Amino acid sequence: xxxxxxxxxxxxxxxxxxxxxxxxxxxxxxxxxxxxxxxxxxxxxxxxxxxxxxxxxxxxxxxxxxxxxxxxxxxxxxxxxxxxxxxxxxxxxxxxxxxxxxxxxxxxxxxxxxxxxxxxxxxxxxxxxxxxxxxxxxxxxxxxxxxxxxxxxxxxxxxxxxxxxxxxxxxxxxxxxxx
Numbered sequence: 001x002x003x004x005x006x007x008x009x010x011x012x013x014x015x016x017x018x019x020x021x022x023x024x025x026x027x028x029x030x031x032x033x034x035x036x037x038x039x040x041x042x043x044x045x046x047x048x049x050x051x052x053x054x055x056x057x058x059x060x061x062x063x064x065x066x067x068x069x070x071x072x073x074x075x076x077x078x079x080x081x082x083x084x085x086x087x088x089x090x091x092x093x094x095x096x097x098x099x100x101x102x103x104x105x106x107x108x109x110x111x112x113x114x115x116x117x118x119x120x121x122x123x124x125x126x127x128x129x130x131x132x133x134x135x136x137x138x139x140x141x142x143x144x145x146x147x148x149x150x151x152x153x154x155x156x157x158x159x160x161x162x163x164x165x166x167x168x169x170x171x172x173x174x175x176x177x178x179x
Contacts, residue, residue, distance in 0.1 A: 044069075044150045045137035049101055049127035052114050057101060057125060060154070065097040066176040067150040068169075071129075071141045073105045074112040078163050079145045083120055085166040089173065090124045096177040097152070100124035105144060106132040151176050 048058040072079035090100050104113040106129050117126045135141040149158035
């Protein structure tokens with residue numbers, strides 16, 4: 001014969017399972033929300049970057065190519081860890097049109113940016129954002145690394161705050177370059 005519990009005890013047995021179910025559903029909703037936020041399709045801002053060599057690059061002039069814009073700083077460990085991945089992406093996809101612009105945050109001393117760029121022999125463009133106008137144009141970027149993938153038609157198709165997954169980024173780039 002099944003064991004009978006008083007009603008007050010029987011009710012408490014289901015509360016933890018309900019809590020676990022509710023917490024699980026909430027976790028799934030948060031994960032889906034973050035994923036949707038990271039996969040957006042909004043128009044990229046109309047900005048012109050100035051590289052550390054003085055070259056002007058208007059984002060609208062890069063239409064027809066996939067573009068990665070990454071906000072970073074020389075004192076950001078996560079940003080520095082991403083450099084080899086960015087170099088690999090640039091090396092692998094630049095011939096197919098990929099452009100990368102690494103935008104140093106306004107508080108990063110320009111001489112530190114230049115030294116790191118030379119020491120690491122970065123093959124892609126590095127720009128300064130001395131007045132934080134680019135960070136503002138891309139949605140008030142404050143957390144770094146923050147990486148944006150822009151489609152050839154000028155739409156931001158991926159926004160990643162924190163380190164990006166190189167394999168996921170390659171998949172997105174291949175989708176954009178292969179059609």
